[in-house]
Amino acid sequence: MEEGNKAEIKEIIEKAEISLVLDTYDDIFSDFDPRPYSERALSEDFLYEAKKATRDKEKGIELRFLIPNSVRNTANEDLIKSRLKNHFRKHYKLLEKDLSAWNRQALIMIIVGAVIGFIDAFLLSVNGSAALFKDAVEIILTPASWYTIWTGFDHMISKPKESVEDRDFYKKMVEAKITFTPY
Numbered sequence: 001m002e003e004g005n006k007a008e009i010k011e012i013i014e015k016a017e018i019s020l021v022l023d024t025y026d027d028i029f030s031d032f033d034p035r036p037y038s039e040r041a042l043s044e045d046f047l048y049e050a051k052k053a054t055r056d057k058e059k060g061i062e063l064r065f066l067i068p069n070s071v072r073n074t075a076n077e078d079l080i081k082s083r084l085k086n087h088f089r090k091h092y093k094l095l096e097k098d099l100s101a102w103n104r105q106a107l108i109m110i111i112v113g114a115v116i117g118f119i120d121a122f123l124l125s126v127n128g129s130a131a132l133f134k135d136a137v138e139i140i141l142t143p144a145s146w147y148t149i150w151t152g153f154d155h156m157i158s159k160p161k162e163s164v165e166d167r168d169f170y171k172k173m174v175e176a177k178i179t180f181t182p183y
Contacts, residue, residue: 018053018176020046021066025076028065028084037079042087051169061176069182077180084178092170095163102159109152117145 022028030041054061120141123134 017057017062017064018050019064019066020049020053023068024071025067025073025080028080037076038083040083042084050173051166054169054172057172059172059175061172063173063176063178065178065180066183067180072180072182074180080180081178085174088170088173088176092167092174095167095170099159099163099167102163103156106152106155109148109155111152113145113148113150113152116141116148120145 025037028043028046029037030043033041035041050063120138123137123141126134
């Protein structure tokens with residue numbers, strides 16, 4: 001690479017929030033997927049580097065791909081931008097759905113625990129001759145109630161960290177401006 005090109009690339013990198021140097025457009029996609037750009041799977045290496053680069057960034061990210069002028073094709077770039085946006089949007093929606101289901105499950109656990117607690121309290125208030133049965137049920141229901149409620153609260157508070165991080169990454173990428181810059 002010539003000295004002039006190195007200085008130009010350095011200047012471009014400093015202007016953009018996230019800059020990735022490509023040899024060809026194929027660097028964005030899986031080497032094992034022969035389909036056209038519009039359908040092709042994204043490279044795990046690309047996704048890893050993009051996640052790493054966005055980790056400390058907030059909204060309004062610009063993702064700039066630096067591509068040699070000799071291989072640049074603006075028609076491919078429009079197709080690739082569309083493919084990237086569709087991928088990011090799809091995975092963001094899937095993760096949002098998964099995290100919503102996680103929260104629903106936590107809420108159900110809290111409600112079930114509360115219902116068990118009310119049944120337990122009701123049985124405590126009933127006076128009857130079946131004291132042994134009532135005591136046995138109470139021994140089972142009291143811990144079941146507490147366990148279910150606290151597990152539900154734990155689920156609400158401590159969502160799977162990786163899922164939350166991935167969802168945040170995909171949200172940033174859905175909103176990101178994607179550009180291709182020749183060098």
